[in-house]
Amino acid sequence: MLSAGWVGFGADTMVDVIWITMPFLLAGLWMTFKISLVTILCGSILGFAVGMLRTVGGWLVSATLGIYIHALRGTPFLVHLYVIYFMLPALKIPWLQFEAFPAAVIALSLYTSTYVAEIVRAAIQAVPRGQSEAARSVGMTAAQCMWHVVLPQALKLMIPPMGGVYVIIIKGTSIVSVIGISELVRAGEHATQRHPRELMLIYGMTALMYFAYCYPVLRIARWAETKFGSVRLPS
Amino acid sequence: MDWILDFYNYRVAVQYVPEFTRGMLATIWISLVSLVLSLTIGTVAAIMRMSANPVLWRISAGYVQAIRSTPLLIQIYVIYFSLPALPLLGRRLDELEGGIIALGLNAGAYMSEIIRAGIESISRGQIEGAQSVGMTYLQRMRYVVLPQAFANVLPPLLGQTAVLIKDSSLVSFIGVFELFGAGLTVLSERLMPNEAFLTVAVGYLAIYGVMLFFSNYAQRRLGGVRG
Amino acid sequence: MPSETPIVVVNDICKTFRIRGRPPVQALRHVTNHVDKGEVLVVIGPSGSGKSTFLRALNGLEPIDSGSIVIDGVDLTDPKTDLNRLRRGVGMVFQHFNLFEHKTALENITMPQTVVLKRKGSEAYEIGHRLLDRVGIGDKADNYPSELSGGQQQRVAIARSLAMTPKVMLFDEVTSALDPETVGGVLELMKELATEGTTMVVVTHEMGFAREAADRVTFMDDGAIIEEGTPEAVFDNPQHERTKLFLSQII
Ligand SMILES: Nc1ncnc2c1ncn2[C@@H]1O[C@H](COP(=O)(O)OP(=O)(O)O)[C@@H](O)[C@H]1O
Ligand SMILES: [Mg+2]
Numbered sequence: 040m041l042s043a044g045w046v047g048f049g050a051d052t053m054v055d056v057i058w059i060t061m062p063f064l065l066a067g068l069w070m071t072f073k074i075s076l077v078t079i080l081c082g083s084i085l086g087f088a089v090g091m092l093r094t095v096g097g098w099l100v101s102a103t104l105g106i107y108i109h110a111l112r113g114t115p116f117l118v119h120l121y122v123i124y125f126m127l128p129a130l131k132i133p134w135l136q137f138e139a140f141p142a143a144v145i146a147l148s149l150y151t152s153t154y155v156a157e158i159v160r161a162a163i164q165a166v167p168r169g170q171s172e173a174a175r176s177v178g179m180t181a182a183q184c185m186w187h188v189v190l191p192q193a194l195k196l197m198i199p200p201m202g203g204v205y206v207i208i209i210k211g212t213s214i215v216s217v218i219g220i221s222e223l224v225r226a227g228e229h230a231t232q233r234h235p236r237e238l239m240l241i242y243g244m245t246a247l248m249y250f251a252y253c254y255p256v257l258r259i260a261r262w263a264e265t266k267f268g269s270v271r272l273p274s
Numbered sequence: 275m276d277w278i279l280d281f282y283n284y285r286v287a288v289q290y291v292p293e294f295t296r297g298m299l300a301t302i303w304i305s306l307v308s309l310v311l312s313l314t315i316g317t318v319a320a321i322m323r324m325s326a327n328p329v330l331w332r333i334s335a336g337y338v339q340a341i342r343s344t345p346l347l348i349q350i351y352v353i354y355f356s357l358p359a360l361p362l363l364g365r366r367l368d369e370l371e372g373g374i375i376a377l378g379l380n381a382g383a384y385m386s387e388i389i390r391a392g393i394e395s396i397s398r399g400q401i402e403g404a405q406s407v408g409m410t411y412l413q414r415m416r417y418v419v420l421p422q423a424f425a426n427v428l429p430p431l432l433g434q435t436a437v438l439i440k441d442s443s444l445v446s447f448i449g450v451f452e453l454f455g456a457g458l459t460v461l462s463e464r465l466m467p468n469e470a471f472l473t474v475a476v477g478y479l480a481i482y483g484v485m486l487f488f489s490n491y492a493q494r495r496l497g498g499v500r501g
Numbered sequence: 502m503p504s505e506t507p508i509v510v511v512n513d514i515c516k517t518f519r520i521r522g523r524p525p526v527q528a529l530r531h532v533t534n535h536v537d538k539g540e541v542l543v544v545i546g547p548s549g550s551g552k553s554t555f556l557r558a559l560n561g562l563e564p565i566d567s568g569s570i571v572i573d574g575v576d577l578t579d580p581k582t583d584l585n586r587l588r589r590g591v592g593m594v595f596q597h598f599n600l601f602e603h604k605t606a607l608e609n610i611t612m613p614q615t616v617v618l619k620r621k622g623s624e625a626y627e628i629g630h631r632l633l634d635r636v637g638i639g640d641k642a643d644n645y646p647s648e649l650s651g652g653q654q655q656r657v658a659i660a661r662s663l664a665m666t667p668k669v670m671l672f673d674e675v676t677s678a679l680d681p682e683t684v685g686g687v688l689e690l691m692k693e694l695a696t697e698g699t700t701m702v703v704v705t706h707e708m709g710f711a712r713e714a715a716d717r718v719t720f721m722d723d724g725a726i727i728e729e730g731t732p733e734a735v736f737d738n739p740q741h742e743r744t745k746l747f748l749s750q751i752i
Contacts, residue, residue: 122472213345
């Protein structure tokens with residue numbers, strides 16, 4: 040390496056840089072993993088509730104939730120993140136004061152819920168009408184029909200697009216670095232400050248780590264799609 | 275009425291109208307250029323993906339996988355910081371160029387999937403119908419495949435464009451001034467996050483609303499054509 | 502009525518489908534046949550016997566491995582032959598209609614005329630209306646395929662082929678996807694075309710139609726021609742065991 044004989048603190052080879060930065064990047068990946076896991080849980084629960092309410096609720100509920108979805112879909116996640124991060128303190132709840140982690144999870148979960156809600160609605164609508172008509176014809180109530188006939192079939196259709204949502208979340212976590220969470224991108228940025236001449240290497244490693252996390256999820260989602268069928272994930 | 279001014283001091287927001295306007299125009303401009311770039315890349319990638327040549331096919335598939343499995347922010351960093359290291363240009367990419375190339379490459383992968391699905395959605399039977407009356411390859415494309423593929427593809431393409439517009443906010447990370455950057459300016463000068471980011475949100479919603487209108491309009495128009 | 506000038510001459514053609522990971526399928530084994538001007542040839546046989554492959558080969562939709570197909574003096578297997586040009590002279594009607602879904606019934610008929618034959622719009626329009634009347638759905642000119650019944654769509658498809666004034670018309674199980682009540686009308690239309698002297702090759706499971714309209718019947722099984730002759734000969738006095746078995750199952 041040309042850099043080997045260079046004066047100053049940059050006298051590391053590429054292998055050294057990989058060796059030194061790897062623990063930091065892995066710590067970042069661990070944070071990314073934690074945030075994405077908590078978010079898929081919270082976001083799915085919230086999204087399921089919104090999607091169900093939107094499907095079975097009256098027009099007022101449905102329209103209100105429609106506005107909720109459009110408002111979130113129509114603005115960048117970055118904006119949600121800043122608004123929530125700066126607004127939380129105003130709620131005057133002690134343990135939420137300028138805490139980056141809850142702000143990140145709340146913002147990501149709200150964002151995720153819009154996707155999940157759309158998937159839930161599409162999956163329920165994709166169950167053929169004849170199924171619920173048959174259920175009602177044998178005397179089931181609307182709730183029984185939903186619980187015993189429609190939802191079990193719809194759930195299967197929801198599984199594959201949820202893989203896509205999970206990948207969206209993982210990629211979304213990269214943005215929460217701006218409010219100071221030391222996830223993978225942040226770890227990468229720190230590393231580049233120490234080894235500014237190996238910028239490409241470090242960002243390459245970061246990208247590979249995201250790839251290693253996302254790609255299997257996408258593959259599994261594709262496999263699930265051939266097995267269960269799917270509804271289209273709205274973009 | 276004080277609590278309103280407390281929550282959102284519109285007088286401050288009004289002071290910054292020039293910044294917000296400049297930011298909005300920049301966002302629209304960046305999105306437009308990236309859109310053209312992404313449609314070009316997307317079309318080429320889709321054609322490569324459908325080609326019988328395994329090399330072309332694999333390059334296109336690999337490109338799409340790589341983009342879909344990594345965050346846009348990392349793509350922006352890699353392209354903005356790393357491309358100049360290659361002796362391609364002989365000079366640094368400026369922020370705007372780097373940002374637009376990254377956005378175009380990113381959206382291009384998603385566009386290519388949409389375009390491919392659109393072309394493949396035309397049934398084999400209709401193509402054979404066209405063949406059976408003696409239409410040439412170009413005539414089949416021009417009169418049978420593309421008009422229908424376009425109709426099938428326009429709504430998801432518009433949806434992806436809406437995503438592109440929102441994603442363009444990320445180029446503020448490498449110092450490009452656009453709508454979100456205008457919000458950052460207000461935040462740093464006045465320390466007023468609501469006036470900064472709620473205003474920005476309204477700006478994005480306005481663009482989104484226009485997109486939604488076009489999308490509905492297109493769906494109605496094109497939906498009508500197919501009866 | 503059939504004259505002795507052959508329009509279609511098929512000589513010893515073979516076709517094998519090879520799909521990776523599956524055993525190859527010999528869909529056509531040394532098939533030789535011919536169709537004279539004005540003749541109606543009906544091809545029958547069990548499903549999977551190669552009837553569609555034979556018909557699609559005549560239109561150049563399915564390239565063949567060996568043998569030759571000559572249509573009105575033009576060799577279809579010659580690499581120098583312009584297939585698109587040749588197809589103008591060979592009309593094909595499909596089981597699933599294959600109409601252009603973004604065009605109205607009338608446009609389905611006029612578009613190929615203007616695009617392929619370069620006919621003037623007004624002329625194509627006139628021919629289109631005349632043919633829609635001819636096939637009995639003059640009132641559906643402005644409907645899209647999705648607004649038409651199967652039988653109506655198939656009539657449009659027939660009119661689309663006729664508009665190209667083909668030398669020979671190929672019909673591949675054109676009534677198989679239709680509701681029972683619309684089958685009769687389409688068969689009736691095909692019989693009329695036959696008596697008007699249209700040269701036709703018809704793959705069908707409608708034995709009544711075959712008996713009435715065919716000049717000659719060919720029975721195919723497992724990619725080969727097993728037996729052929731007049732409808733009376735094939736239906737009333739079949740010579741081969743496989744023919745007898747097939748006819749006993751279908752009637
Ligand atoms: N495109 C194809 N690829 C592979 N095999 C095919 C294809 N088309 C037809 N075959 C096979 O060739 C044989 C003859 O098919 P076909 O001509 O469609 O029969 P028919 O029309 O008499 O029912 C069948 O075994 C069928 O599975
Ligand atoms: Mg067949």
